[in-house]
Amino acid sequence: MIKHKSIPKREFNYCPICGEKLLVDSIEGKDRKNCRSCGFVDYKNPLPCVSIIGIKENKIALIKRGIEPSKGSWAPPSGFMEAGEKPEETALRELYEETSLKGEVIELLSVHTHDVEIYGSLLIIIFLVRITGGDIKAGDDALDAKFFELEETPEMKHDFYHDSIEKAKNLIKKRYKLK
Numbered sequence: 001m002i003k004h005k006s007i008p009k010r011e012f013n014y015c016p017i018c019g020e021k022l023l024v025d026s027i028e029g030k031d032r033k034n035c036r037s038c039g040f041v042d043y044k045n046p047l048p049c050v051s052i053i054g055i056k057e058n059k060i061a062l063i064k065r066g067i068e069p070s071k072g073s074w075a076p077p078s079g080f081m082e083a084g085e086k087p088e089e090t091a092l093r094e095l096y097e098e099t100s101l102k103g104e105v106i107e108l109l110s111v112h113t114h115d116v117e118i119y120g121s122l123l124i125i126i127f128l129v130r131i132t133g134g135d136i137k138a139g140d141d142a143l144d145a146k147f148f149e150l151e152e153t154p155e156m157k158h159d160f161y162h163d164s165i166e167k168a169k170n171l172i173k174k175r176y177k178l179k
């Protein structure tokens with residue numbers, strides 16, 4: 001995962017194209033920062049990221065987050081998509097970077113939007129992944145990484161993580177035998 005520790009908030013004050021100071025004007029019905037010199041408009045689009053519900057033998061791989069947001073809390077491995085990457089590729093790359101585990105994407109579980117102070121609006125794509133190999137080990141951005149029994153997952157900051165785990169459990173029971 002890319003580190004942005006020193007950036008307090010993603011906010012342009014000057015045009016990232018030509019360097020002029022941005023001004024606020026009503027554009028397409030909303031007040032938006034824009035550059036009157038080159039026409040750049042600072043649209044606020046969600047930033048896509050991927051979270052992984054990684055399962056092996058009725059256990060789930062979770063990390064204790066080492067960076068903001070939600071530093072110190074347990075969460076599924078997660079990270080930002082890179083340009084040119086498919087969401088499934090992001091899932092497997094982030095899983096490996098944060099836990100040293102390898103896996104295969106089984107199915108899309110859910111998609112959410114969520115606002116955080118540092119990055120603004122996030123689009124969070126959550127995949128069910130079957131862990132296929134590797135020994136679990138926390139990556140640079142995590143304080144810890146370990147497997148939890150699916151029935152004994154720790155408290156996590158967002159309901160959508162818990163909801164996705166419930167959905168994964170039901171899918172595993174009904175359709176797959178993830179071992």
Ligand SMILES: [Zn+2]
Pocket residue numbers: 015016017018019020035036037038039040
């Ligand atoms: Zn400009």
